Amino acid sequence: MNHPMRYLLIAALAVSLGACSKKVKEVAPAPAPVATTNPTPPPVVDDGKYDASDLETDACLRQRVVYFDFDQATVKPEYQAIVACHGKYLSDVPGSRMTLEGHADERGSREYNLGLGERRGNAASGAIQANGGSAGQITVNSYGEERPTCTQSSEDCWAKNRRAEIIYTKAQ
Amino acid sequence: MQHAMSRALFLFLLVIANLAGAQTLSIDIANGNPSARPIAVVPFAYEGGGLPLDTDLAEVISGDLNRSGQFKALGRSDIIEYPLRGSDVKYPTWRLLKQDHLVIGRVLDVDQGVLRIEFELHDIATGQRLLGLALSSRRGDLRGAGHQIADFVYEKITGVRGAFWTRMAYVTSTGVGRNTQYALMVADSDGFNPQVVVRSQEPLMSPAWSPDSKKLAYVSFERGSSTVYVQELTTGNRQVLASFRGINGAPAFSPDGSRLAMTLSQSGNPEVYVMNLADRSLTQVTRHYAIDTEPVWTADGSRILFTSDRAGKPQIYSVAASGGEATRISFQGEYNARATLYAGDQKIAMAQGSGNVYRIALLDRSRGGAEVTLLSPGNLDESPSFAPNGSMLLYAAREGQRGVLYAVSADGRVRQRLVLADGDVREPAWSPFRQR
Numbered sequence: 001m002n003h004p005m006r007y008l009l010i011a012a013l014a015v016s017l018g019a020c021s022k023k024v025k026e027v028a029p030a031p032a033p034v035a036t037t038n039p040t041p042p043p044v045v046d047d048g049k050y051d052a053s054d055l056e057t058d059a060c061l062r063q064r065v066v067y068f069d070f071d072q073a074t075v076k077p078e079y080q081a082i083v084a085c086h087g088k089y090l091s092d093v094p095g096s097r098m099t100l101e102g103h104a105d106e107r108g109s110r111e112y113n114l115g116l117g118e119r120r121g122n123a124a125s126g127a128i129q130a131n132g133g134s135a136g137q138i139t140v141n142s143y144g145e146e147r148p149t150c151t152q153s154s155e156d157c158w159a160k161n162r163r164a165e166i167i168y169t170k171a172q
Numbered sequence: 173m174q175h176a177m178s179r180a181l182f183l184f185l186l187v188i189a190n191l192a193g194a195q196t197l198s199i200d201i202a203n204g205n206p207s208a209r210p211i212a213v214v215p216f217a218y219e220g221g222g223l224p225l226d227t228d229l230a231e232v233i234s235g236d237l238n239r240s241g242q243f244k245a246l247g248r249s250d251i252i253e254y255p256l257r258g259s260d261v262k263y264p265t266w267r268l269l270k271q272d273h274l275v276i277g278r279v280l281d282v283d284q285g286v287l288r289i290e291f292e293l294h295d296i297a298t299g300q301r302l303l304g305l306a307l308s309s310r311r312g313d314l315r316g317a318g319h320q321i322a323d324f325v326y327e328k329i330t331g332v333r334g335a336f337w338t339r340m341a342y343v344t345s346t347g348v349g350r351n352t353q354y355a356l357m358v359a360d361s362d363g364f365n366p367q368v369v370v371r372s373q374e375p376l377m378s379p380a381w382s383p384d385s386k387k388l389a390y391v392s393f394e395r396g397s398s399t400v401y402v403q404e405l406t407t408g409n410r411q412v413l414a415s416f417r418g419i420n421g422a423p424a425f426s427p428d429g430s431r432l433a434m435t436l437s438q439s440g441n442p443e444v445y446v447m448n449l450a451d452r453s454l455t456q457v458t459r460h461y462a463i464d465t466e467p468v469w470t471a472d473g474s475r476i477l478f479t480s481d482r483a484g485k486p487q488i489y490s491v492a493a494s495g496g497e498a499t500r501i502s503f504q505g506e507y508n509a510r511a512t513l514y515a516g517d518q519k520i521a522m523a524q525g526s527g528n529v530y531r532i533a534l535l536d537r538s539r540g541g542a543e544v545t546l547l548s549p550g551n552l553d554e555s556p557s558f559a560p561n562g563s564m565l566l567y568a569a570r571e572g573q574r575g576v577l578y579a580v581s582a583d584g585r586v587r588q589r590l591v592l593a594d595g596d597v598r599e600p601a602w603s604p605f606r607q608r
Contacts, residue, residue: 071485106570107530109509109523109554110377110599111422111435112479112486114398115442115463118419122441141397142419146375151348151573153552 049092050085052172060085064166066124067159070105073119075127083124086166087131090138097170098133100124102142105158110144117142124164139169205241205585209329211273212246212266213237216289217256220281225314229289232318233275233325235362236336239588240326240563241581246271258292258301266296273302275325285311293325303328315364320608335561336361339603341369341379341388342568342577346595356390358405361559361602363577363590369403370410379601380423389413389423389432400434413447422466426473426493433457433467433476433493444478446493457495466510469493470517477501477517479509488522488535502535504544510555514562519582521547521556521565532556532567534582547584557602558582566590566600 055061066079075083090096102121104113121140129135150157216229234245246269255261256278266274277291286308293303303324309317316337323334338361345354354376359366370376374393381388382402389402395412400420403410414420418437422444425432432447436454444457444467458464462482469476476493479486486509488502501517502508507525514521515538524533524546532548547556552570559565563582568575575598580587 106552107528108486108507108525109466109479111465112463112481112509114377114419114421115435115437115465118437118442119463140418143375143393144377146377146393147349147352149349153570153573 050089052093052096054089055168055171058085061089066120066164066166068120068123068162068164070107070158070162071116073116073123075123080127082166083127084131087128087133090128090134091132093172094134094137095170095172096168097137097139098128099139099141099167099169100128101147101165101167102140103147103161103163103165104145105161106145106148106153107158110146114142114144114146117144120162120164124166205244205581205583208242208244208586209273210246210271211237211243211275211325211329212251212269212271213275214251214254214256214277215248216277216279216291217254218279220279220287222281222311225279225287225311227314227318229277229279229314229318229321230275232315232362233322236319236322236334237326239362239579239581239586240336241583241586242326242330242563258294258304261294263294263296263299266294271296273325273329275321277321282308287311287314287317289317289321291321291324293328315360319360319362332563333561333605335559335563335602335605337606338560339385339606340557340566340577341381341390341601341603342597343376343379343599344595344597345375356388358388362579369405369408377599378422379599380425381601381603382425383427383429383604385603385606387425389425391421391423400432402432413449413452418442424467424469424476426469427471428473431473431493433469435465435467444476444491446476455495457491457493458498459495460498464489468511468513470513472516475517477511477513477520479511488520490517503542504535505533508533512556512558512565514558514582519558519562521558523554523556523567530554532565532580534584545584547580547582548578548587553578555599557600559602560605566602568598568600 063082100121102117104116121142125138125140148161150160213230213234218225237243238245253265255276274294280288282288288306288308290306292301295302319337322336326334339358340361341358343356345352347353354372356369356376356379357366358369372392372394377391379388379390387402387404391398392401398420399412400414400423401410402413414434416436416438419442422435423432434445435442436445442463442465444464446455446457460482462480464478464480466479467476475490477488477490480489485507488508488511489498490501491498505524508522511520511522518538520535522533523530529550530552531546531550532553534545534547536543554568556565556567565580567578569578575596577590577597577600578587
């Protein structure tokens with residue numbers, strides 16, 4: 001399940017700029033002022049705001065995992081698009097709530113990793129708040145290294161476990 | 173209902189114990205100790221009238237003594253005489269076999285289900301009996317009796333109290349992802365007689381013994397996030413001690429049992445606190461934006477050692493139990509965490525990381541220096557826990573995709589893998605001494 005997820009994520013990243021700016025897309029340029037017999041179609045009504053239906057359809061909002069480097073809790077630039085669209089969602093849908101689950105890989109001590117997982121959850125929370133979410137909408141919960149998604153002792157596997165998962169507890 | 177429940181639990185525990193008892197222990201002598209004392213433990217004879225005993229006492233005793241790294245028990249096939257009483261012992265035979273000491277014994281009936289075990293320890297060189305003792309035991313607890321005999325022998329010869337008749341707590345997990353099952357277990361110090369303390373679908377962590385060995389503090393996620401519990405082992409009664417916002421972790425009883433150190437992140441990041449168990453009042457011990465966690469008490473209860481990454485990477489620090497300025501303790505190694513202490517804070521074992529290799533390191537400050545020796549080979553060793561007599565440690569290692577436990581002598585020379593269960597086994601915590 002992790003491999004396909006990863007490719008999906010990469011694919012999503014590739015289009016994330018476009019995808020995430022979906023709601024703020026500029027309206028197509030007005031047609032040139034040339035006399036024509038065909039009436040122009042009415043512009044699509046779009047207030048640029050997310051709603052609950054976007055959670056499962058929007059390519060950016062469907063991305064719910066932010067990955068971290070070893071012993072680090074910095075949200076890397078490639079995940080800015082993800083935290084941006086989730087921040088915008090929280091802002092657009094004030095009734096929504098999320099839990100950020102922080103996780104660590106197996107290396108090092110378990111209680112320290114509990115702290116590290118919280119640090120990652122807090123980093124993701126900070127980034128999401130910087131993009132419009134409010135602190136009251138976000139709960140951070142660290143699982144340390146206790147809930148790995150992958151149990152091999154390899155860098156590939158560790159990279160998948162160093163993560164913050166975005167879990168919506170209330171969609172609207 | 174309580175009664176029926178505990179009865180069901182008891183039956184369940186029996187099944188577990190039998191399953192695990194069928195598994196064998198594997199011995200891995202890392203280097204061997206050239207100064208290990210040769211000792212012969214002659215099979216004990218059962219002189220009662222009941223069914224044959226299902227426990228080989230001599231095997232339990234030899235196993236304990238071997239695991240300590242300080243003894244080398246004579247192999248069963250090399251034993252050519254079977255004395256049962258002091259008058260039967262022919263010292264020249266054992267001198268020929270180059271043995272320093274000899275243990276002999278016999279088991280008698282006392283009452284229904286109760287046995288009397290008489291044993292003797294002999295010094296081969298001097299031809300003297302050093303010990304002649306008897307203890308009574310239930311039939312079902314013969315392994316416990318064997319561990320107590322090993323403790324007597326160990327103490328008589330080394331001068332240090334034995335710690336074989338103790339227990340360990342540890343955590344197991346089976347399955348992956350959301351289907352993982354977790355259990356907090358307690359077993360004898362050699363891994364036999366495992367019993368379930370708690371089962372959970374959510375992670376369990378960080379078992380810590382009360383000084384009287386009657387309670388365990390631990391972390392459970394069953395309420396959705398980390399919570400510190402204390403549970404009585406005999407009754408199963410338990411209480412939530414800490415369920416604040418954020419992390420509630422790393423419990424550690426003070427040596428007198430009146431306080432519990434723990435890690436809380438209610439202030440925004442992990443800090444070490446001490447809870448007075450009488451009124452549950454909290455004292456904040458550390459104050460730093462770094463991760464401060466994994467508190468352990470010095471034997472006199474005056475100071476707490478803890479892990480902090482305030483200098484960038486995790487290292488061990490020391491602070492007064494009432495709070496104040498922290499001083500750094502570990503300097504060698506880029507990553508040091510999860511300290512376990514013996515002899516005040518003179519001997520500190522910790523998980524030491526270098527690159528992707530994590531090993532158990534022992535920092536010995538008893539001779540005024542800061543001598544560091546590595547006790548385990550790696551690559552992902554963690555959670556060291558000293559025996560209450562400081563002679564051995566338990567730690568968790570990773571083999572393939574599963575966690576296993578090892579016992580290692582404090583000099584690192586003898587290492588034994590404890591095969592406890594299928595699935596992942598980790599976080600061993602060695603109990604304090606039991607009351608005889």
